[in-house]
Amino acid sequence: MLRDEKCRFCRIVWREEPAYMVFEDEDSVAFLDHRPLFPGHCLLIPRAHYKTIIDLPIELIPKLFINVRLLAHAVEIGLKVDGSFVAINNRVSQSIPHLHIHIVPRRRKDGLRGFFWPRQKYKDTDSILEVQNAIRSAISRLTSSHSAEGL
Numbered sequence: 001m002l003r004d005e006k007c008r009f010c011r012i013v014w015r016e017e018p019a020y021m022v023f024e025d026e027d028s029v030a031f032l033d034h035r036p037l038f039p040g041h042c043l044l045i046p047r048a049h050y051k052t053i054i055d056l057p058i059e060l061i062p063k064l065f066i067n068v069r070l071l072a073h074a075v076e077i078g079l080k081v082d083g084s085f086v087a088i089n090n091r092v093s094q095s096i097p098h099l100h101i102h103i104v105p106r107r108r109k110d111g112l113r114g115f116f117w118p119r120q121k122y123k124d125t126d127s128i129l130e131v132q133n134a135i136r137s138a139i140s141r142l143t144s145s146h147s148a149e150g151l
Contacts, residue, residue, distance in 0.1 A: 009098035078138030
């Protein structure tokens with residue numbers, strides 16, 4: 001597996017740096033952004049180190065975006081929000097050069113406008129754990145119902 005020893009996200013994948021994980025499978029992991037736009041803002045990353053979507057092997061694209069879909073749905077259900085915002089930066093505005101997909105919970109009139117996105121921190125660890133558990137629980141419910149439906 002491709003890995004960059006200096007990459008913070010690679011260190012999260014290898015459990016060398018802490019993160020509040022909400023999802024993982026053989027190809028990707030998702031965790032709460034430590035400076036979210038809104039509580040529940042997740043980052044989905046491939047386990048292997050690819051700098052941008054352009055670098056991602058074509059065969060991983062469907063797997064990764066199935067997980068984007070799952071996370072967007074789980075964020076909406078688990079956090080009882082109106083919708084979600086999904087985004088990828090390539091190089092420009094990419095704070096860590098490891099492909100990461102933002103899944104951000106949205107509420108109508110939440111104040112997010114254009115490309116001015118003020119970041120915030122969680123109030124405390126209990127707040128982080130509450131959001132983490134809500135998303136994990138929703139993922140569990142969604143994957144159970146999809147398995148039962150044969151999806």
